[in-house]
Amino acid sequence: MHAAAALACALVAPQSRPVRVRAFGKKLAELRGARSAEQVLIRARVLGIKLTASTLYQYEGGTVEAPDPGVLWALSKVYGVDLNDLIALLVANRNDPHLEELPPIAEGHVVLTDPADRTLFEALQGVPTATRNEMLDFLAFRSLDELPPDERVEFLRTIRRSVQLARRARAKQSGERTHAATQETGKKNSRKRAAG
Numbered sequence: 001m002h003a004a005a006a007l008a009c010a011l012v013a014p015q016s017r018p019v020r021v022r023a024f025g026k027k028l029a030e031l032r033g034a035r036s037a038e039q040v041l042i043r044a045r046v047l048g049i050k051l052t053a054s055t056l057y058q059y060e061g062g063t064v065e066a067p068d069p070g071v072l073w074a075l076s077k078v079y080g081v082d083l084n085d086l087i088a089l090l091v092a093n094r095n096d097p098h099l100e101e102l103p104p105i106a107e108g109h110v111v112l113t114d115p116a117d118r119t120l121f122e123a124l125q126g127v128p129t130a131t132r133n134e135m136l137d138f139l140a141f142r143s144l145d146e147l148p149p150d151e152r153v154e155f156l157r158t159i160r161r162s163v164q165l166a167r168r169a170r171a172k173q174s175g176e177r178t179h180a181a182t183q184e185t186g187k188k189n190s191r192k193r194a195a196g
Helices: 003-011 022-032 037-046 053-060 069-079 083-095 115-124 129-141 149-195
Strands: none
Touching (some): 022 069, 037 069, 053 069
16 A cells, blocks of 8 residues: 555544544643633634534544644644644654653744735734734624625724724834933933033
8 A cells, every 4th residue: 555545544544543642632732721612613613614612622632633634724823833833743643652742832823824814913913902802702703704894894994993093002102212212311411411
């Protein structure tokens, strides 16, 4: 049997075998951290992946030897890790089922290939956390495409206003730091003149 065919057979093999990817499941649970299962499910749904709490717990328990690629993709997005890193951990655990601990994975690595996604991500960096959470809650219940045109326009205006306010606040903060530094330099120069 060719290597590719053997791999394909292994990926679709029945799940009745004993737990083989316990360390991978443990790593998934670590990556979920303080997030509730419901939060993960909502974010996965927003990404277009339907996932149940039961399935998530099976993944974290290491009982799913051949995880669905779509689920892995969604989990990588939700947890902010690189999909390739996640798959590499799965492969490492499948190659050594007795592995107790997997190496750390870099969190916070978000891969945005769509320029519109990058622009939105960068714009949202300055939006207050409470506003971002409201936006996520809203999107979790209704897709932007499902909104009537007038509500969609209002929602996008709210985002735009929030981004503008965040930018102004950052500029003001930056200006205050610059002003304070200028004043401090002026005071130092005055002290030098007075001492000299």
